[in-house]
Amino acid sequence: MLSEKSRPVIEATLPVIQGRINTITPIFYERLFKNHPELMDGMFSRADQKEGIQPRALAGSIPVFASYILNNPDSYPDEILSRVAHKHASLGVGEEGYEIVYKYLFEAIAIDLADALTPEIAEAWTEVYWLMAQALIKIEKGLYDSQANDVVNAPFTLVKKEEVAPNVYDFTFEPADNTPLTPAEAGQYVGVVVKTADGLRQPRQYSLLPSQLHQRRFAVKINPAGEVTPMLKDLREGDTIELSNPYGDVVLNNISPLEFGPLYLFTSGIGIAPALAFVHKLASQGNGREIIAVHRDQSLESWPLRQEYAAAINSLPDGKLISFLQAEGEGDYDGDIDMSRFQLSRQSSAFMCGPLDFMQTVRSSLVQAGLPGKNIHYEVFGPDQWMHRARRQTIQGRRYVS
Ligand SMILES: Cc1cc2nc3c(=O)[nH]c(=O)nc-3n(C[C@H](O)[C@H](O)[C@H](O)COP(=O)(O)OP(=O)(O)OC[C@H]3O[C@@H](n4cnc5c(N)ncnc54)[C@H](O)[C@@H]3O)c2cc1C
Ligand code: HEM
Known part of the structure; x- marks a missing residue:
């Protein structure tokens, strides 16, 4: 719950922060990836960064959360937190990442707002950030604990590939090692990570199709202009890629x-x-x-x-x-x-x-x-x-x- 001290400050500054998200986020990401290039390897999508959709989603969700808790002091936007937590877990986001994101996000806010950012405003928004972060960390911990293993991604070998419509391929994978498999619920997805030509690992998500219990099956619509799907199209039976545990709450x-x-x-x-x-x-x-x-x-x-x-x-x-x-x-x-x-x-x-x-x-x-x-x-x-x-x-x- 937001403290009584922060509530009026957040109420007064919400429109300003909301209005500045599009200028805060590029500063945030530039500094984040400059200092932590490893986050682009297997976690953030380089295509989403180019498109600018995800950048707005991450930083922009904080004022959205603030607005929710102002209007609903006794609850959290559980469905939204759940979706984000499942996505984070499929990408292997860990608790330690929240300190890093906090540091560069709040540096970006300080640069963007300059003198308008008083210590009182910074303190109130820090409280909002950590309320949201703690809620996400808690759900993500629960999701990680419910898995049959403690790895983010495990190697899987392609055992069957079939074109099921023009430019749509149906892939079936089996574990390439002894990592125990978490059973998936209908409606869940897996994270798929491939190594691109320049060596950077890039993640995407794919909804799971019915399969035998020891398999993971999904269908991919190939986007010729995309970064990952053309690589999936080129996979051959016997090739190995990384898959995450199953996540997603639309079950x-x-x-x-x-x-x-x-x-x-x-x-x-x-x-x-x-x-x-x-x-x-x-x-x-x-x-x-x-x-x-x-x-x-x-x-x-x-x-x-x-x-x-x-x-x-x-x-x-x-x-x-x-x-x-x-x-x-x-x-x-x-x-x-x-x-x-x-x-x-x-x-x-x-x-x-x-x-x-x-x-x-x-x-x-x-x-x-x-x-x-x-x-x-x-x-x-x-x-x-x-x-x-x-x-x-x-x-x-x-x-x-x-
Ligand atoms: C939960 C979930 C389940 C999914 N399940 C499936 C599935 O079962 N089958 C399937 O084929 N795909 C599925 N996807 C989509 C998949 O994860 C990839 O986004 C898709 O395959 C494109 O990857 P790509 O690397 O080829 O293209 P990318 O390199 O990611 O990008 C392709 C182009 O589209 C742009 N772009 C990316 N996202 C958007 C957007 N939201 N709006 C507008 N433009 C955008 C990019 O900037 C780029 O120009 C799912 C996604 C999610 C989040
Ligand atoms: C309080 C802090 C955070 C908030 C509010 C937040 C919020 C979000 C939101 C709203 C999305 C979009 C989800 C969707 O609709 O698919 C997202 C995606 C994502 N987040 Fe977070 N996030 C936070 C912290 C982190 C941290 C600490 C990391 C890792 C260091 C991280 C990495 C990612 C990645 C990799 C994606 C997917 C991006 C993509 O598609 O490229 N987030 N986050």
């Missing part, structure tokens, strides 16, 4: 407690991956609730993992698959998802995964149809965009996309 129990009504799964392109894991899990449980899977794609050919998804949905006691494809006459419907085709009730819950514009459109339609925001969940295949919305409103749960 069935969180998105859809079993007593709930119908569950809608809205997916587009490679966003089908976590939905396939959910459906497979529900089918193995013989779960009788109504599952409506709605997939959007270009065509039958471009739709990854289509047959496996259809088979899993068919094996559900009450499952339906509905497709919206751009290619005329190939799907159940042509074009983009048309929400008026569904009879959504307030008891329905929904999960979505796909490009951000797709999720934004689906979410708006769901809200308009009367679905409570708390029943709408998503996985986003990149740094979460909640920062943008959070500037406009108090956080209401990270699984919102507005």
